[in-house]
Amino acid sequence: MEGKLFNIQKFSIHDGPGIRTTVFFKGCNLRCRWCHNPESIHKSNQIEFYPERCIGCGACYQVCTAGVHFQNVSGEHQLNRLKCTGCLRCTETCYSKALVGVGLNVDSSYLLNTIVEDKLYYDNSSGGVTFSGGEAMLQIDFLEEIITLCKNKGIHTAVDTAGCVPWSYFERILKVTDLFLYDIKAADSIRHKQLTGVKNQLILDNLCKLSDAGQKIIVRIPFIPGQNEDQIEEIGNMLRNLRIVKVEVMPYHKLGSSKYKALGLSYELYHTQTPTEETVDKAITILKNCGLNACKT
Numbered sequence: 001m002e003g004k005l006f007n008i009q010k011f012s013i014h015d016g017p018g019i020r021t022t023v024f025f026k027g028c029n030l031r032c033r034w035c036h037n038p039e040s041i042h043k044s045n046q047i048e049f050y051p052e053r054c055i056g057c058g059a060c061y062q063v064c065t066a067g068v069h070f071q072n073v074s075g076e077h078q079l080n081r082l083k084c085t086g087c088l089r090c091t092e093t094c095y096s097k098a099l100v101g102v103g104l105n106v107d108s109s110y111l112l113n114t115i116v117e118d119k120l121y122y123d124n125s126s127g128g129v130t131f132s133g134g135e136a137m138l139q140i141d142f143l144e145e146i147i148t149l150c151k152n153k154g155i156h157t158a159v160d161t162a163g164c165v166p167w168s169y170f171e172r173i174l175k176v177t178d179l180f181l182y183d184i185k186a187a188d189s190i191r192h193k194q195l196t197g198v199k200n201q202l203i204l205d206n207l208c209k210l211s212d213a214g215q216k217i218i219v220r221i222p223f224i225p226g227q228n229e230d231q232i233e234e235i236g237n238m239l240r241n242l243r244i245v246k247v248e249v250m251p252y253h254k255l256g257s258s259k260y261k262a263l264g265l266s267y268e269l270y271h272t273q274t275p276t277e278e279t280v281d282k283a284i285t286i287l288k289n290c291g292l293n294a295c296k297t
Contacts, residue, residue: 001107001108001141001142001145002105002106002107002108002142003025003105003106003107003108003111003139003142003143003146004025004026004027004043004103004104004105004139005023005024005025005026005103005104005105005106005111006024006025006026006037006039006040006102006103006104006134007022007023007024007104008021008022008023008024008111008114009021009022009023009024010118011118011121012130014297015130015132015158015160015181016127016128016130016156016158016160016179016181016218017125017126017127017128017156017179018122018125018126018127018128018156019118019121019122019124019125019127020122020127020128020129020130020158021114021115021118021128021129021130022129022130022131022132022160023111023115023129023130023131023132023136023146024037024040024132024133024134025040025131025132025133025134025135025136025138025139025143026039026040026042026043026102026103026104026133026134027040027041027042027043027133027134027135027138027139028040028041028133028134028135028138028162029135029138029164029165029198030135030162030164030196030197030198031196031197031198032185032195032196032197032222033195033196033224033227033268033269034222034224034227034252034269034272035256036253036255036256036257036259037133037134037256037259038256038259038260038263038265038267039102039259039263040133040134041134043134043138044086044103045086045087045088045101045102045103046084046086046101046102046103046263047068047079047081047084047088047090047091047099047100047101047102047263048099048100048101048102048259048262048263049077049079049098049099049100049262049264050097050098050099050100050262051076051077051098052098053096053097053098054077054096054098055095055096055098056077057095057096059090059093059094059095060090060093060094060099062093063089063090063092063093064089064090066083066084066085066087067080067083068080068081068083068084068090069090077098079264081264086103088101088103100262102263108142108145108146108149111146112146112149112150112153115129115150115155116153116155119153119154119155122155122156126156127156128150128155128156128157128158128178129150129155129156129157129158130157130158130159130160130181131143131146131147131157131158131159131160132160132181133160133161135161135162135164135165136159136160136161137159137161137165137169137170138165140165140169140172140173143159143173144172144173144176147159147173147176147177148176150176151176151178156178156179157176157177157178157179158177158178158179158180158181159173159177159179159180159181160181160183160220161180161181161182161183162182162183162185162196162203163182163183163202163203163206163207164198164202164203165202165206167205167206167209170206170209170210174213174215177215178216179216179217179218180210180215180216180217180218181218181220182207182210182217182218182219182220183219183220183221183222184203184207184219184220184221184235184239185200185221185222185228185231186200186228186231186235187200187231187234187235187237187238188231188234189201191228191231195224195227195228204238207219207242208242211242211243211244214243215243216245217242217243217244217245218244218245218246218247218248219239219244219246219247219248220247220248220250220297221235221247221248221249221250221283222250222252223249223250223251223252223275223279223280223283224252224269224272224275225252225272225273225274225275225279226272227269227272229275229279229283232283232286232287233286233290235287236286236287236289236290236292237290239287239290239292240290240291240292244292244293245293246292246293246294246295247287247292247293247294247295248294248295248296248297249280249283249284249287249294249295249296249297250296250297251274251275251280251296251297252269252272252274252275253274254272254274257270280296281296284296
C-alpha cells in the first residue's frame with residue numbers, strides 16, 4: 001500500500017515522548033490561518049520556488065513539457081502554477097535547489113524500514129514514531145497498515161490529529177496507537193470555523209469518545225495572538241472532565257511564513273507577532289486552574 005507524505009523527520013523531540021521519527025502525511029481538511037506547514041494542505045505534489053537561488057541555467061525550461069516555467073518582461077524566472085502537473089521533473093534537474101519538490105509516494109515496506117532504522121534510539125529514550133501531517137487520518141488505509149506494522153515491531157506509536165474525521169477511522173487504529181496528540185484550536189464552534197474553515201462538533205465528539213475509550217491523550221493548543229487567546233478558559237473548562245494526560249500550549253511562530261511565498265500562496269497572519277512569555281504563562285495558569293496538567297512546548 002502507498003501513502004503520500006511530504007517529510008520524514010528523524011530525531012524529533014517535540015512530537016511525543018523521547019526521540020522519535022515524525023512522518024508527515026500530505027493533505028489536510030482544515031485550513032488553519034496560521035498553518036506553519038502550508039505544504040501539507042494539498043495532497044497533490046507541489047513546487048517550492050526560491051528565486052534568489054536561481055542561476056538561470058534553463059534546465060527546468062528544457063525538462064518541463066507543460067510550460068510551467070517562463071520569463072517575464074524583465075527576464076525574471078516565473079512559474080505558471082496552474083499548468084503544473086506535479087511531475088516534479090523540474091525540481092529533480094534544478095542544480096541550485098531553486099526548485100524544491102514537495103510530495104513523496106512511499107509504500108509501507110519502505111516507510112517501515114526507514115522507521116525501524118532508529119529503533120535503538122527509541123528504545124533508549126522511550127521514544128517511537130509519530131504520524132502527523134497535514135492530517136494523517138485522511139489516509140486511514142495506509143495509516144492503519146503502517147502503524148500496525150510498527151506496533152508489531154515493538155515501536156511506540158503516536159498519531160497527531162485534528163480529529164476532523166469519522167469516528168470509525170479512530171476505531172480502526174485504537175488498538176495499535178499508544179498515544180494521541182490531539183489539536184484543539186477553539187472551544188466555540190463559530191470561532192473554530194472562522195479560524196480553520198470547519199466547525200468543531202465532530203472534533204469535540206471524537207475527543208470525548210477517545211477519552212471514554214481510555215486512550216492516552218495529550219491535547220495541544222496552538223496559541224495565536226489575536227485569534228484564540230480568549231478561548232483558553234473555555235477550552236480548559238471543556239477538557240477538565242476528560243481523561244487528558246497533559247495539555248501543551250504551542251506559542252505561535254513565523255518559521256513557516258517563507259514557505260507560503262515559495263509555494264505561491266498568501267499568508268494571512270504575516271503581521272501577527274509571536275506571543276510574549278507573560279501571555280503564554282497566563283494561558284498555562286488558566287489551564288492549571290481548570291485542574292489540567294499544562295505546560296508550554
